[in-house]
Amino acid sequence: MRLTPRDTRFFDLLTTAAGNLVTGAGLLTELISVPMAEREKVAQLMHDTEHLGDDATQEIMLQLNTSFITPFDRQDIQLLASRIDDVLDDMDEAADLAVLYRIEQFPPGVEALVELLGRAATLTAEAMPGMRKVTELSAFWEEINAIEDQADGVYRRLLAHLFNTDGADPLTVMKTKEVIDRLESAADSFEHVADVVQTIAVKES
Numbered sequence: 001m002r003l004t005p006r007d008t009r010f011f012d013l014l015t016t017a018a019g020n021l022v023t024g025a026g027l028l029t030e031l032i033s034v035p036m037a038e039r040e041k042v043a044q045l046m047h048d049t050e051h052l053g054d055d056a057t058q059e060i061m062l063q064l065n066t067s068f069i070t071p072f073d074r075q076d077i078q079l080l081a082s083r084i085d086d087v088l089d090d091m092d093e094a095a096d097l098a099v100l101y102r103i104e105q106f107p108p109g110v111e112a113l114v115e116l117l118g119r120a121a122t123l124t125a126e127a128m129p130g131m132r133k134v135t136e137l138s139a140f141w142e143e144i145n146a147i148e149d150q151a152d153g154v155y156r157r158l159l160a161h162l163f164n165t166d167g168a169d170p171l172t173v174m175k176t177k178e179v180i181d182r183l184e185s186a187a188d189s190f191e192h193v194a195d196v197v198q199t200i201a202v203k204e205s
Contacts, residue, residue: 008132009063010071015128017056017084021121023049024091028114028183031095032106043095050092057085071131072200080196084124087189091117094182101175107165109158113183116151120144120190127197134201144194151187155180 024046031042060081064074071077127140158180162173 009067010060010077011129011131013056013060013063014077014080014084014131015125017053017060017081018121018125018128020049020053020056021084021087021091022118022125024053024088025114025118025121028091028095028117031098032110032114036102036104039095039099043099046092046095050088053085053088057081072134073203076196076200076203080193080200083189083193083196087121087124087186087193090182090186090189094179094186097175097179097182101179103172103176103179106179107158107161107176109154109161110180110183113151113154113158113180113187116147116154117183117186117190120147120187123147124190124193131197131200134197135205137197137201141194141198144190148187148191151184155184155187 027042027046027049031039031046034042061078064070064077123140123143127137130137130140159177162168162177162180165173
């Protein structure tokens, strides 16, 4: 047998790490819907979630250093954990900047971008237990890639709206763009997670 009972801990840890992405996406949805005065509390919850993500990543690294047998190449597991952590870092930074820059109103289309992040988070969390049969996860990385393409389109329309709004304050435009950039980066980071899963599947096939 390739796998031993000891190896299942990595699937559980990756599932826990990916579950934090679902929490983070939910907090982003809340952040863009509440009044500015309530966003700091939501951003703090996001920061707490990001810390949980760091803890999950550190635990995976610890297990890699202490396990004799791993289900996949150690470097691939390490990279997958790091890519999941990158998504949460992007979400946390977007929430933090929204509070620090005191963005009063998000432009139309931000809701669509955050919704796409929520879909990607759910797909990623659902895929991690399936890493036990990673070669059967092609639908996962294909759908994540499709979501990232949609996110790129939403992002471009958001930028067009920002820069084509008559009378917009240039400083507010740049601050808002920086938040949107972090949201778009999170979509890219989801694709990077999917790319690692696909790479592992190719090696296992």
